[in-house]
Amino acid sequence: MGVEALAESLGQNILTTTLGKLIGWGRGNSVWPLQFGLACCAIEMIHTATASVDIARFGSEAMRASPRQADMMIVSGRVSQKMAPILRTIYDQMPEPKWVISMGACASTGGVFNNYALLQGVDKIVPVDVYIPGCPPRPEDLLNALMILQERIKAQGITPRS
Amino acid sequence: MIADSLIVERGVSAGDAWITVSPESAHEALAALKGEGYRLLVFLTCVDHLADSSRKWPARYEVVYQLRNMETLEQLRVRAFIDGDPPHIDSVADVFPPADWDERETYDMFGVVFEGHPDLTRILMPDDWVGHPLRRDYPVGGEPVEFSEEHETWQTAPPKA
Amino acid sequence: MTDTDTGTIGLGVTVTKAGEQGAFGGELLTINFGPHHPSTHGVLRLIVDLDGEQVKRLKPIIGYLHTGIEKQAEALRWQQVVVVTDRHDYLSPPINNLAYALAVEKLLGVDVPPRADALRVIMSELTRIASHLVWLGTSGIELGASTMLMYCFRERDTILDMNEEISGFRMHTSYIRPGGVMADATPRFLEMLDSFCTKMPGNIDEYEALLTMNPIFRSRTIGIGRLPAEDAKVLGATGPMLRGSGVAWDLRKKMPYSGYENYDFEVATSDMCDCYGRYLVRIKEMREAVRILRQALDRLPDGPVNVDDRKVLPPPREELETSMEAVIHHFKLFTEGYSVPAGDAYAAVESGRGENGCYVVSDGTHKPRRVKFRAASFVNLQPLERMALNHMVADMVAIIGTADTVLGDVDR
Numbered sequence A: 001m002g003v004e005a006l007a008e009s010l011g012q013n014i015l016t017t018t019l020g021k022l023i024g025w026g027r028g029n030s031v032w033p034l035q036f037g038l039a040c041c042a043i044e045m046i047h048t049a050t051a052s053v054d055i056a057r058f059g060s061e062a063m064r065a066s067p068r069q070a071d072m073m074i075v076s077g078r079v080s081q082k083m084a085p086i087l088r089t090i091y092d093q094m095p096e097p098k099w100v101i102s103m104g105a106c107a108s109t110g111g112v113f114n115n116y117a118l119l120q121g122v123d124k125i126v127p128v129d130v131y132i133p134g135c136p137p138r139p140e141d142l143l144n145a146l147m148i149l150q151e152r153i154k155a156q157g158i159t160p161r162s
Numbered sequence B: 001m002i003a004d005s006l007i008v009e010r011g012v013s014a015g016d017a018w019i020t021v022s023p024e025s026a027h028e029a030l031a032a033l034k035g036e037g038y039r040l041l042v043f044l045t046c047v048d049h050l051a052d053s054s055r056k057w058p059a060r061y062e063v064v065y066q067l068r069n070m071e072t073l074e075q076l077r078v079r080a081f082i083d084g085d086p087p088h089i090d091s092v093a094d095v096f097p098p099a100d101w102d103e104r105e106t107y108d109m110f111g112v113v114f115e116g117h118p119d120l121t122r123i124l125m126p127d128d129w130v131g132h133p134l135r136r137d138y139p140v141g142g143e144p145v146e147f148s149e150e151h152e153t154w155q156t157a158p159p160k161a
Numbered sequence C: 001m002t003d004t005d006t007g008t009i010g011l012g013v014t015v016t017k018a019g020e021q022g023a024f025g026g027e028l029l030t031i032n033f034g035p036h037h038p039s040t041h042g043v044l045r046l047i048v049d050l051d052g053e054q055v056k057r058l059k060p061i062i063g064y065l066h067t068g069i070e071k072q073a074e075a076l077r078w079q080q081v082v083v084v085t086d087r088h089d090y091l092s093p094p095i096n097n098l099a100y101a102l103a104v105e106k107l108l109g110v111d112v113p114p115r116a117d118a119l120r121v122i123m124s125e126l127t128r129i130a131s132h133l134v135w136l137g138t139s140g141i142e143l144g145a146s147t148m149l150m151y152c153f154r155e156r157d158t159i160l161d162m163n164e165e166i167s168g169f170r171m172h173t174s175y176i177r178p179g180g181v182m183a184d185a186t187p188r189f190l191e192m193l194d195s196f197c198t199k200m201p202g203n204i205d206e207y208e209a210l211l212t213m214n215p216i217f218r219s220r221t222i223g224i225g226r227l228p229a230e231d232a233k234v235l236g237a238t239g240p241m242l243r244g245s246g247v248a249w250d251l252r253k254k255m256p257y258s259g260y261e262n263y264d265f266e267v268a269t270s271d272m273c274d275c276y277g278r279y280l281v282r283i284k285e286m287r288e289a290v291r292i293l294r295q296a297l298d299r300l301p302d303g304p305v306n307v308d309d310r311k312v313l314p315p316p317r318e319e320l321e322t323s324m325e326a327v328i329h330h331f332k333l334f335t336e337g338y339s340v341p342a343g344d345a346y347a348a349v350e351s352g353r354g355e356n357g358c359y360v361v362s363d364g365t366h367k368p369r370r371v372k373f374r375a376a377s378f379v380n381l382q383p384l385e386r387m388a389l390n391h392m393v394a395d396m397v398a399i400i401g402t403a404d405t406v407l408g409d410v411d412r
Helices: A002-013 A019-028 A040-049 A084-093 A105-109 A139-156 B023-035 B099-110 C069-074 C081-085 C093-108 C114-142 C146-167 C187-211 C215-221 C229-234 C275-298 C317-321 C324-335 C376-380 C384-388 C393-403 C407-411
Strands: A072-076 A099-103 A130-132 B007-013 B016-021 B040-048 B061-068 B075-082 B088-090 B113-115 C013-015 C029-033 C045-051 C054-061 C343-350 C355-362 C370-374
Touching: A019 A139, A040 A072, A040 A099, A040 A139, A040 C114, A040 C146, A072 A084, A099 A105, A099 A139, A130 A139, B007 C343, B016 B023, B016 C343, B023 B061, B023 B075, B023 B088, B040 B099, B040 C343, B040 C355, B040 C370, B075 B088, B075 C343, B099 B113, B099 C376, C045 C393, C054 C384, C054 C393, C069 C081, C069 C370, C081 C093, C093 C114, C093 C343, C093 C355, C093 C370, C114 C146, C114 C187, C114 C275, C114 C393, C146 C187, C187 C275, C215 C275, C215 C393, C275 C393, C317 C324, C376 C407, C384 C393
Parallel strands: A072 A099, A099 A130, B016 B075, B088 B113
Antiparallel strands: B007 B016, B040 B061, B061 B075, C013 C029, C029 C045, C045 C054, C343 C355, C355 C370
16 A cells, blocks of 8 residues: 555656657757857847847857857858858867757858858858758747757757767 | 149049049159148059950059048049059058058959058958959859859859950 | 968967067967957957067957958849848948948939938938947947846847838848838838837936946946047048047038938047047937937928939839830849949948948949948958057957947958
8 A cells, every 4th residue: 555655656756768858858958059150140149149039048048159168059140261161170179969050041051142252151161950041030030940959959869970 | 732743634423533643653642642631541442444345444453542631521532553463553551551451452352562561461361362352354253053144154254354 | 470370270379489578578478369259249360469468469360251242242233232232231231231322323323302311311320229239238248247238139129120110121121222212111110210219218328327337347448448539540440439539520420411411410529539438429329319310200201212213223013014114124124234324433421330431333334343342340440459559458358349340341
């Protein structure tokens, strides 16, 4: 009798899950972005961090400037020829697991500027997880991209990225 | 007004007064204009007249200086036409300090060598970049876009600009 | 100092060449404020020589955001160039559009109707406030006042909503075009503008309450980044950099355009010549901008918003059903575009940073030969060394912030 009651009360207070789901839940809900604001999209990224849109609700409270302390690089803005090696170095300095959101048309494909000076898409040098179109995209678009990325992170669990 | 001997031509374009000087006397003319009160160099740039058939141009590159007198609010555009590969002209960075970076940018984009500039290096493009992007025979670059009207001619150096 | 280090990324610290002695007997230390930095307002790289904590030499390296906008403009038609003008000084897009539109209108020889002028003034002043709000918010958070970011961007959101109402875009509106403006102001826009003008002075009072008498802010900005008036004039600075040194030079007053001579406003100046003086200048400019907006709104004239020239602007869509000529104009404008008579023209406007101008050269065809943007930030960045000399490295953030440079404008 006492054992059944014990088992019953424990059953209501203990959750069982897989390690993968737990880690995915933890990682996904605390993605810390790296401040990589380059141009106009950076201003909309700042809007995403302010009160009316508030990316902090989604766990991205700490927008770190140091790549060693960040999980996700939001490339917001156009990447010029001079900036490209620096972007790659910063990406390499981020510890695994890491993700990249390419925010805006210029970062995704070169945008309005199809010329010698810009990298026609940041995916030429780093692997991108989510692309956001727009010039610049609304702050809510960045949140949408973050939510898509969160689903992906939670689904990934503890499987290492290939 | 500065000595007429320095002025090759003068005129008005869309409400803006301009004068043309010879490249050898450009430095002297600008120093004289500064002495007369045109103390602000608004900008300094170059225009490439390759294959421009709207009028007969004395030379391919036109270096343009826009000066302003902050007391009388008059503006004057000073032009000098230069040729060569690379074209040369005297630097005015000693007369107008804002010209320092403007001349570096003009060198970077057009290849115009400014004699006497303290540090004439590339400023916008990477240091090891080959070519001068804003010249008319330098292609726009980027990715070829299918079905655009210029997609074949845009990405290669246009023979007649 | 040799310039051999653009190939290296150099985010670390290196000891500089031997022999360079500091005041305390040690060597000068060269550090790199790399292009990726939280407080440089964009991708600006500074190489700083330090003697202990004091800055002895400063060299800015730019070009990390070079976009080839001027080359791109040569490949686009005259009316398409408006789209790329938005994006060089990305904190004040309508003001850039205005500089380009004025230059092209000079060459075309057209005058826009008064309602278009008034709408242009309204959009320019809204953008001036929005740009100063970004400056205030980011400068605040860099000096530690993180509340400023939240407050300023709340108002900026209101302005961006108004932008969206009138043009469909939040930031890069491409609203002001050669020949007039994109579309007329909707009644909802005018209501939003009215309530904005009523509430904004109270909001500016809030910002002042947070910063103006704040002892930490004052001690971090008073006496820092001194730029005396003579140096500012010699180095070609314009905008708040010049007005913060006491020189009352504002293009809206001295060389007015778009009907600014009809509005009653003051030019903000400060004799302090330091970061605090420029802060006061920008706050005052926001207040004056609200005054101009109120006047423009009250006196908004009726009439068309575009010049009535079918060679430059397309006919309204209803006409396409009935008039063959309208169809031909529409076709010509949207395939080849209009041609501008050969010549060159320069038009300058006063942006939040200073004199932003556009020098346009036409060879008579339907594409520009050369479009040169006179960037206020490019020239305003050159006094940085003069302002930072002998200050502590901890003051660098305040000094970079006070120059209010937009790297898109610097690099184009």
